Amino acid sequence: MASTQSYEVTVVGGGLGGLTAALALRQRGLRVTVLEQAPALGEIGAGIQTAPNASRVLFGLGLREQLEAIRTEPLDQVRRRWKDGSVIGLTPLGEFCKRTYNAPYWHYHRADLHRVIMEACVDPEGPGPVVELRTGSLVVDLDTADPARPVAITADGQRYAGDALIGADGIKSAVRDLMGAPDTLVFSGEMAFRALIPGDLIAADPATRWLVDRYQSTIWYGPDRHLVHYMIRGGEFLNVVGCVPCTDEVAEKWTVASTTQALVDAFPGWDDRVAAMLSKAKEDVACFALYHRRRDPVWMDGRVALLGDSCHAMLPYQAQGASQAMEDAAVLAEELGSVTNDGVESALRRYVNRRAKHAGMVQNASLRNVDFYHLHDGPEQEARDELLRRGFDGESDVSYDWLWSGTPLDDPDLGAFAYQFAR
Numbered sequence: 577m578a579s580t581q582s583y584e585v586t587v588v589g590g591g592l593g594g595l596t597a598a599l600a601l602r603q604r605g606l607r608v609t610v611l612e613q614a615p616a617l618g619e620i621g622a623g624i625q626t627a628p629n630a631s632r633v634l635f636g637l638g639l640r641e642q643l644e645a646i647r648t649e650p651l652d653q654v655r656r657r658w659k660d661g662s663v664i665g666l667t668p669l670g671e672f673c674k675r676t677y678n679a680p681y682w683h684y685h686r687a688d689l690h691r692v693i694m695e696a697c698v699d700p701e702g703p704g705p706v707v708e709l710r711t712g713s714l715v716v717d718l719d720t721a722d723p724a725r726p727v728a729i730t731a732d733g734q735r736y737a738g739d740a741l742i743g744a745d746g747i748k749s750a751v752r753d754l755m756g757a758p759d760t761l762v763f764s765g766e767m768a769f770r771a772l773i774p775g776d777l778i779a780a781d782p783a784t785r786w787l788v789d790r791y792q793s794t795i796w797y798g799p800d801r802h803l804v805h806y807m808i809r810g811g812e813f814l815n816v817v818g819c820v821p822c823t824d825e826v827a828e829k830w831t832v833a834s835t836t837q838a839l840v841d842a843f844p845g846w847d848d849r850v851a852a853m854l855s856k857a858k859e860d861v862a863c864f865a866l867y868h869r870r871r872d873p874v875w876m877d878g879r880v881a882l883l884g885d886s887c888h889a890m891l892p893y894q895a896q897g898a899s900q901a902m903e904d905a906a907v908l909a910e911e912l913g914s915v916t917n918d919g920v921e922s923a924l925r926r927y928v929n930r931r932a933k934h935a936g937m938v939q940n941a942s943l944r945n946v947d948f949y950h951l952h953d954g955p956e957q958e959a960r961d962e963l964l965r966r967g968f969d970g971e972s973d974v975s976y977d978w979l980w981s982g983t984p985l986d987d988p989d990l991g992a993f994a995y996q997f998a999r
């Protein structure tokens with residue numbers, strides 16, 4: 577019988593989900609090869625929020641110090657009304673999250689977060705075997721003729737056999753298709769404008785200065801659209817995401833370069849502060865079609881399993897897609913790290929059982945938020961705003977307490993962060 581130490585895991589996809597899984601598996605003593613199609617590993621120029629459920633996983637992987645160096649901490653989450661910017665809901669973040677969930681709610685530049693995880697994967701001083709990262713490796717086929725040694729085959733004909741194969745290759749997952757999982761892709765009819773606005777321009781204008789005076793995570797609710805913004809890199813950029821009805825061109829091409837004017841025009845009649853903020857965007861405005869996957873518990877076939885967007889791509893209406901992938905990574909490593917080679921398939925089954933329902937609920941709740949965020953002015957919108965004003969725990973379907981507590985993990989060390997934050 578092979579020992580746990582001899583395991584080899586092939587991870588297809590070097591995004592935030594795949595790399596977090598690689599690091600978690602490495603730390604359990606598994607030998608991991610990551611196959612990434614892109615010529616270089618990296619992330620897009622945009623921000624990302626990690627709620628306590630994700631921060632807890634990253635801290636559990638020993639990344640706290642590195643993350644403290646790159647994070648920006650919002651003090652609260654604010655909901656505003658489109659027309660006049662009036663505050664309709666306020667949730668404390670900052671110290672509240674650390675005290676309540678033993679883990680912070682932080683904002684990052686995606687490239688910084690990705691780099692920190694990648695460096696930990698290849699750090700020769702880190703625990704476990706160094707992760708092998710192979711870029712320029714587009715996986716185009718699987719060979720499962722030997723079910724105990726699934727093989728990923730790349731476009732250049734290279735074969736990578738392992739004891740388990742994890743498809744962390746994103747929303748358009750090839751591994752998913754190759755393992756014959758159902759086609760669950762759904763177009764939402766919406767697209768997201770994304771832009772990073774220089775923080776110095778925001779700070780210099782009295783109309784937008786309020787955005788740097790107190791760091792917050794802000795959501796503006798409006799009819800058929802909403803706007804999210806928060807500071808990253810300690811105020812270097814204001815990250816904005818504006819979700820609006822999709823154009824035919826973006827629906828077809830998925831990603832299309834756009835302009836500052838188009839971004840401003842996408843929020844007509846909104847509070848003046850919105851145009852003051854958005855008009856400071858530079859050339860890097862782009863639109864992304866918002867697709868998601870229908871909830872689907874089929875995440876594995878033999879020793880091939882899925883992780884992250886490949887199995888539970890969700891709308892970004894709770895900022896949880898990557899965070900759920902990080903939860904996948906922690907649970908996968910607990911399961912694969914605690915069995916011998918003979919038990920790989922059962923370990924993958926336990927991983928799916930522990931994660932599929934949880935992630936599915938987040939998928940559904942994110943979908944429900946389309947209606948919740950985009951109500952036209954009227955009785956339903958008034959009832960929603962009243963709910964938000966009275967104080968609330970979560971948005972439409974799941975409570976923040978449930979969401980931010982995350983999937984229960986076995987690792988006792990994760991409780992050890994309590995009160996270390998008090999400064």
Ligand SMILES: Cc1cc2nc3c(=O)[nH]c(=O)nc-3n(C[C@H](O)[C@H](O)[C@H](O)COP(=O)(O)OP(=O)(O)OC[C@H]3O[C@@H](n4cnc5c(N)ncnc54)[C@H](O)[C@@H]3O)c2cc1C
Nearest residue numbers: 589591593613625715745746884885892895896897898899
């Ligand atoms: C507007 C917007 C805002 C968001 N904000 C947040 C947020 O604040 N917080 C949050 O938690 N989530 C957020 N998300 C969701 C988050 O971005 C995704 O859920 C997350 O990045 C998915 O990670 P992943 O590793 O599963 O997939 P990906 O990041 O898509 O990575 C997949 C990787 O696989 C590679 N790949 C693909 N096919 C192959 C192949 N055949 N062979 C080899 N490599 C391959 C790709 O090149 C890529 O590197 C947001 C999403 C959007 C659209």
